[in-house]
Amino acid sequence: MYCKTILCAIFVLCVPVTMSSDRPHIVLIMVDDLGWNDVSFHGSDQIPTPNIDALAYNGIILNQHYSQPLCTPSRSALVTGTYPIRIGLNGKPLIAAQPASLPAIKIMPEYFKDLGYTTHLIGKWHLGYERWNSTPTYRGFDSFFGFYNGFTSYYDYLSTWKLNNKSHSGFDLRKGIDPAWEFVGQYATDVFTDHGVKLIEKHDPNEPLFMLMSHLAVHAGNDGKLLEAPQETINKFKHISDSNRRTYAAMVSKLDDSVGTIVETLDKKGMLQNSIIVFVSDNGAPTIGIFQNWGSNYPLRGIKGTLFEGGVRTVAFVWSPLLVQSQRVSNELIHITDWLPTLYSAAGGDISALDPNIDGLDQWSSLVYDLSSPRTDMLININDVERTAALRFHNWKLVLGTPIDPSFDDHIGDSGKEVLFAVGYNTSAVYQCRAARSIEKVSFSITAAEDYSILRDQATLKCADHRGKANPCDLSGGDVCLYDILRDPCEENNLSKYFPNVVRSMKRALVEYKSGAVPLVNQNSDIEKADPKLFQYTWNPWLDCADATCRA
Numbered sequence: 090m091y092c093k094t095i096l097c098a099i100f101v102l103c104v105p106v107t108m109s110s111d112r113p114h115i116v117l118i119m120v121d122d123l124g125w126n127d128v129s130f131h132g133s134d135q136i137p138t139p140n141i142d143a144l145a146y147n148g149i150i151l152n153q154h155y156s157q158p159l160c161t162p163s164r165s166a167l168v169t170g171t172y173p174i175r176i177g178l179n180g181k182p183l184i185a186a187q188p189a190s191l192p193a194i195k196i197m198p199e200y201f202k203d204l205g206y207t208t209h210l211i212g213k214w215h216l217g218y219e220r221w222n223s224t225p226t227y228r229g230f231d232s233f234f235g236f237y238n239g240f241t242s243y244y245d246y247l248s249t250w251k252l253n254n255k256s257h258s259g260f261d262l263r264k265g266i267d268p269a270w271e272f273v274g275q276y277a278t279d280v281f282t283d284h285g286v287k288l289i290e291k292h293d294p295n296e297p298l299f300m301l302m303s304h305l306a307v308h309a310g311n312d313g314k315l316l317e318a319p320q321e322t323i324n325k326f327k328h329i330s331d332s333n334r335r336t337y338a339a340m341v342s343k344l345d346d347s348v349g350t351i352v353e354t355l356d357k358k359g360m361l362q363n364s365i366i367v368f369v370s371d372n373g374a375p376t377i378g379i380f381q382n383w384g385s386n387y388p389l390r391g392i393k394g395t396l397f398e399g400g401v402r403t404v405a406f407v408w409s410p411l412l413v414q415s416q417r418v419s420n421e422l423i424h425i426t427d428w429l430p431t432l433y434s435a436a437g438g439d440i441s442a443l444d445p446n447i448d449g450l451d452q453w454s455s456l457v458y459d460l461s462s463p464r465t466d467m468l469i470n471i472n473d474v475e476r477t478a479a480l481r482f483h484n485w486k487l488v489l490g491t492p493i494d495p496s497f498d499d500h501i502g503d504s505g506k507e508v509l510f511a512v513g514y515n516t517s518a519v520y521q522c523r524a525a526r527s528i529e530k531v532s533f534s535i536t537a538a539e540d541y542s543i544l545r546d547q548a549t550l551k552c553a554d555h556r557g558k559a560n561p562c563d564l565s566g567g568d569v570c571l572y573d574i575l576r577d578p579c580e581e582n583n584l585s586k587y588f589p590n591v592v593r594s595m596k597r598a599l600v601e602y603k604s605g606a607v608p609l610v611n612q613n614s615d616i617e618k619a620d621p622k623l624f625q626y627t628w629n630p631w632l633d634c635a636d637a638t639c640r641a
C-alpha cells in the first residue's frame with residue numbers, strides 16, 4: 090500500500106513533464122552585436138530598456154555568460170552545443186557567396202522536433218547557403234523568415250559585399266525559400282516582430298513551440314547607412330550628444346519594444362505561464378572598425394572580434410515561471426554551447442539523446458534551484474590564423490596572442506554615460522511596461538520596483554577606472570596575460586608573473602582543446618557563380634543551380 094502511494098506520487102510528478110503538451114514553449118531571442126552597457130539593467134541610464142529589464146529582473150541575469158567573439162562562430166555554438174574549433178567555424182564569419190556552411194551534424198531545432206516541437210527561425214541565419222541543403226528549412230526549422238548573410242540594411246534588405254574588388258549587392262529576405270520583396274520599406278525589427286506575433290497567434294498552445302528570434306538589430310547595415318531607425322524613435326534620445334549613438338539607441342529601443350510585444354502576445358495566447366524566454370547577444374559591440382555600431386561595452390575591455398571581455402562576455406538572461414529561484418543575478422559560468430543541453434533538459438528531454446561530443450553542459454537544474462554551475466572551465470576560442478586564444482578556469486582567464494588590430498583590445502567606445510542632460514533610471518517605467526504587466530499575471534510574485542535598484546546594482550560591474558593603464562596587457566608581442574575575472578572584470582591587471590602554475594596548467598588545457606580542432610571551413614568567395622545578378626538580384630544558393638528558378 091505504502092509503495093503504491095509513493096509510486097503514485099512519482100507518477101503524478103513525472104507524467105506532466107513527459108507529455109508533449111506540457112513541454113514548455115521556448116523563445117530564444119538572439120540579438121546581434123549588442124554591447125554590455127547598452128541595456129539599462131547593466132547600469133547605464135542612457136538607453137532605457139524597460140521590457141528587457143523587467144524580464145531580466147524577474148528572471149535570472151546571467152552576468153558571466155560567454156558567447157564567441159563573432160557572429161558565425163556564436164551561432165554555430167548555439168545550435169550545435171559544440172565549440173566552433175571542433176567544426177571549423179572558429180575563424181572569420183562567413184562572407185557572402187562563400188561555398189562553406191555549418192557541417193551536416195544534428196542541430197538544435199532537429200533535437201526539438203524529436204520532442205514534438207514546432208520550430209521556427211526568424212531573422213539571421215549566417216551559417217551558410219551554398220546549397221539549399223545548408224539553409225534553415227533543410228536544417229530542422231519548420232519555418233524560416235529572414236536572411237542568409239551576416240547583415241542587411243534595415244529597410245531595403247540589401248546585403249552589399251566587396252568581393253574580388255567589386256561591390257555586389259543582393260536582396261536577402263526570404264519567407265521559406267522564396268524572396269519576400271513585399272517587406273521592402275518596412276523596418277526590420279518590426280517586420281520580424283510582427284512575424285513572431287503571427288506565428289504565436291496561429292500556434293496551438295497545447296503543442297510546444299520553439300522559436301529562435303534572431304534579430305538583425307543591432308548590427309550595422311551597409312556602408313553609407315550603417316545605422317537606421319524610425320525618426321520618431323530617434324527623437325526620443327535628444328539627451329544623447331552623439332548623433333550616431335542616438336540612432337543606435339533607437340535601434341536598441343525598437344528591440345526592447347519587440348521583446349514587450351512578444352511577451353504580451355505569449356500572454357494573450359495563454360502560453361506565457363509555460364514559457365522559457367532566453368535573451369543573449371552573439372558577441373559584444375564593434376565600437377570601432379568595420380561594422381562599427383556605436384554600441385558600448387563599458388566598462389569591459391575589447392570589442393567584437395577580440396577575446397577580451399567586451400568581445401565575448403555578453404548580455405544575457407533567462408526568464409520563466411518554471412525557475413524556482415529567480416529574481417536574482419547569477420555570477421556562475423555559462424557558455425553559449427550550454428543552451429542546447431539546458432533547454433533540451435528543460436523541455437523534458439533526456440540529454441543522453443544528444444550527441445555525446447557536445448561541449449555544452451546542462452545548466453537547467455542549476456538555474457531552476459540556484460545551484461552552482463556544472464561548468465568550471467570553458468574555451469573562449471582558439472584562432473590559429475590570428476594566433477589568438479583565450480579560456481576560463483574558475484575565476485581565471487588566460488588571453489594569448491597577437492590580434493589583427495591591437496587597438497581593438499583597449500577600453501574603447503562610448504561609456505553609455507556621456508549625455509547632454511541626465512535622464513535618470515525610471516523604475517516605475519520598468520514596473521509598468523508591457524512585459525512587466527504580462528509577466529505579473531503568470532508569476533507567483535513580481536519583483537517590486539524598489540528591488541529593481543538592488544538587482545541593477547548587483548548586475549553593474551564596478552572597476553577601478555584605470556582604463557587598462559594599471560598593469561596593461563600588451564599582446565602585440567605574442568605574449569600571455571592572466572586575469573582574475575571575479576576581482577578584475579575589466580582585465581586591468583596581468584597577474585601571470587604571480588601565478589605561474591595557473592598559467593602553466595591553463596596552457597596545458599589549451600593544448601588539449603586544440604587537439605580536438607579541425608581545419609576552418611572558410612573558402613574564397615565563389616562570387617562568379619553566386620553573383621546576385623544571376624539570381625534575380627537575390628543572394629541564393631548557387632551550387633545546386635544556375636539560376637533563380639532552381640529549387641532544392
Ligand SMILES: *[C@@H]1O[C@H](CO)[C@@H](O)[C@H](O)[C@H]1NC(C)=O
Nearest residue numbers: 251252253254255613614616
Ligand atoms: C584588388 O585590387 C588590388 C589593388 O588595386 C590589387 O592589388 C589586387 O590584386 C586586386 N585583387 C583582385 C582579387 O582582383
Ligand SMILES: *[C@@H]1O[C@H](CO)[C@@H](O)[C@H](O)[C@H]1NC(C)=O
Nearest residue numbers: 513515516517518519521522
Ligand atoms: C517614469 O515612467 C512613468 C511610467 O511610464 C511615467 O509616468 C513618468 O512620467 C516617468 N517619470 C519620469 C521622471 O520620466
Ligand SMILES: *[C@@H]1O[C@H](CO)[C@@H](O)[C@H](O)[C@H]1NC(C)=O
Nearest residue numbers: 562563564568569583585586
Ligand atoms: C604579463 O605578465 C608577465 C609576467 O609579468 C609578463 O611576462 C608578460 O609579458 C605580461 N604579458 C603581457 C602581454 O603584457
